[in-house]
Amino acid sequence: MVALLAIVKKxxxxxxxxxxxxxxxATTLIALGGYYYLKKALSGSKTSEN
Structure with a gap:
């Protein structure tokens, strides 16, 4: 969450x-959207195989 605050502030x-x-x-909304998209894309690739 701290990283998100730093990204939004910059x-x-x-x-x-x-x-x-x-x-x-506008840049804050774009940064939030990019952060959300990246987080969602990375969390989806962490599925474990059994």
Whole structure:
């Protein structure tokens, strides 16, 4: 969870510096979506074979 907070904070600050408040919101949503997609993709590949 700490890593997610750091990712969101960096994305928001990057977006804010380049595009203002709308950029901060957009980059934060993109970062959250990418994090969720990556986490879901990696957790699906951890199935154990018996």
């Amino acid at each position: 994305a928001a600050s990057f977006g804010y510096k380049r595009y203002g408040v709308p950029g901060a919101i």
